[in-house]
Amino acid sequence: MVGFSVHMEANTTIDISSYHYFQIFISELTRLFGLNRLRVLDGLEPEESFTNKTIPLENCSAVKLKEIYSQGGASLTDTKGVFCAQISWHKNQGKDAHTFVKNMGYMQNKIIFIASAKAMMDKAFHRYFIHLCDWVTTTYSINYLCTYDLECDKLGYNTKLDIGAGLKNFYWLNIFGPPFIRILGKEKLSSSPVFEVRNVDKNHIRLLATPSFDMFKGLMRTELRSSVREHLGEAFFTKERPERPKVAKEGCILAIFGMMLRDHREFNDTSWHAENRPEFDFKEILKL
Numbered sequence: 001m002v003g004f005s006v007h008m009e010a011n012t013t014i015d016i017s018s019y020h021y022f023q024i025f026i027s028e029l030t031r032l033f034g035l036n037r038l039r040v041l042d043g044l045e046p047e048e049s050f051t052n053k054t055i056p057l058e059n060c061s062a063v064k065l066k067e068i069y070s071q072g073g074a075s076l077t078d079t080k081g082v083f084c085a086q087i088s089w090h091k092n093q094g095k096d097a098h099t100f101v102k103n104m105g106y107m108q109n110k111i112i113f114i115a116s117a118k119a120m121m122d123k124a125f126h127r128y129f130i131h132l133c134d135w136v137t138t139t140y141s142i143n144y145l146c147t148y149d150l151e152c153d154k155l156g157y158n159t160k161l162d163i164g165a166g167l168k169n170f171y172w173l174n175i176f177g178p179p180f181i182r183i184l185g186k187e188k189l190s191s192s193p194v195f196e197v198r199n200v201d202k203n204h205i206r207l208l209a210t211p212s213f214d215m216f217k218g219l220m221r222t223e224l225r226s227s228v229r230e231h232l233g234e235a236f237f238t239k240e241r242p243e244r245p246k247v248a249k250e251g252c253i254l255a256i257f258g259m260m261l262r263d264h265r266e267f268n269d270t271s272w273h274a275e276n277r278p279e280f281d282f283k284e285i286l287k288l
Helices: 019-033 062-069 097-102 123-139 178-184 186-190 218-232 252-268
Strands: 006-012 038-041 054-056 073-078 083-088 109-115 144-149 173-176 196-201 204-208
Touching: 006 123, 019 038, 019 062, 019 073, 019 083, 019 123, 038 062, 062 073, 109 123, 123 144, 123 173, 123 196, 123 204, 173 178, 178 186, 186 204, 186 218
Parallel strands: none
Antiparallel strands: 006 109, 006 144, 038 054, 038 073, 073 083, 083 109, 144 173, 173 204, 196 204
């Protein structure tokens, strides 16, 4: 998605598979941006498919929206090309529960909002964006929310957010829920050397690095990150993850075996995990 560099990702372990959670998401986006600006994808698609065929939200019946969301979530786009939004959920009924739990760092239910850096320069949009982060946090009982720069942070496979392994880094906007407040400490978070510290509610603390998104760049970003990481403690941050080994393309059976072996090794490799990691409560979405 060219030009969409502002990426907000929120993680929760509450069960948001009920259509109600999509309804209130739509309502809040409509209140902020207007119904006529929203379109919905006919099914939950990868981020690369945000430009695929969409349906004007105002022309989409509740029955259709419910059907779309029941597939695991839904994606919304903006007719002005300013933002995209996605809400997705996982639910495991006991099959392969061990794998599910171990991967919950990046398999938690997610709310994602992606916008253009240009839009963030507009004061009203900037205000709406921060409000939306706070609203998502309280509405979906978020464990962790961050807003990072897709162009600068370049979160790919080896650097993807995996909060089960610990904090990857400190970003422009960060909201810490109960699992992180327990291990980091409320006093430590509240005294962080950032532009603004705010209690979103009694269970969540927001750290805003700089007054605006575009200020969190270059030397300022490097120095602020270093200062905050030192303040919170490096033990809470992940180490650099080993490069993903390449698998030979020749030989179909050998290639498949190679990928299986690689994935198995990666799944059990915790050498890059932070020393101090949060624990999550899975009881709502993991039924054993």
